[in-house]
Amino acid sequence: MTLKQLEAFYWAATCRNFAIAANRLNISVSSLSKRIGELEASIGADLFSRSARSATLTALGEQLVPHAKDLLRNADQFMQQASNNLTFSGRCRFGAGELTSLTWMPRLIETIQQAHPNLLVDPFVGVGELVERGLEEGELDFAVIAGPSSRASIASRLIGSAEFEWVASARAVGDPATLTPADLPGLTLITLPQSSGAIRILDDWLTEQHVSPGRNQCCNSWGGIAGMLRLGLGLGFLPSAWARILIARGDVQPLPGFAPLRPLPYTFQWRRDDTRPMLDSLRALAEDCLDFHAPTFLV
Incomplete structure (x- = not known):
């Protein structure tokens, strides 16, 4: 019996299918089946x-x-104790939301590759619900998304937060400085879809203000939302760094009569049954890299 055979058995048993398990181990399905057969x-x-x-x-x-x-966890812990400068190898797949991908995800990948040069990192960008499903089914090793997760099989650790600001163009609302939540029922609110983590803070805000918009217009891209707001198609909120850039340019104006949105917590998520030391290292790197300041060329 070898560790490679145990790995093949464990991931085949806990992933949705053999193909996903093989991808996690960076081997072919036939190699996975062979290792399981040898173990049997x-x-x-x-x-x-x-x-x-x-x-x-x-x-x-x-x-x-x-x-x-337990055996695989003990083997990982043995290797971790055996070297103070342990590096990891193989392939790692992680999920992230669009806002992360447009801001600090490239820096995270660079940092991981510097710390673990033999670890190939593949990002997957999608809405939170889709990313969590991939994590739960074993397609992803970890995720950095708005959280925490409500799924029992997924563990979450808070690593930071993102802040947002209400904005609108004068073309959409006349005088943004005089706008209040009471005006919202007569206006169009441009937002991300319900599957996005940012909708959580919007729903809380609408409940606290006891209002509903006259119309919701959904777009699944922050860049698309920024463009729609600039053209005066409605009002909405943007990541604070993005909003400040557009306000400075005169493309949109702030809405001082709107109560601020609470910060959106971001978490490092992983499967509860995945106890590899690699995840502790990657979580620390993600926490160090988290920075939602927008690159100016996107807005």
């Missing part, structure tokens, strides 16, 4: 039932999953 031969019993269209765990396989997890 060494213990003299089947760990997966292959009679169905997809492989399912046998009763013995179910019993051995937590033991495999």
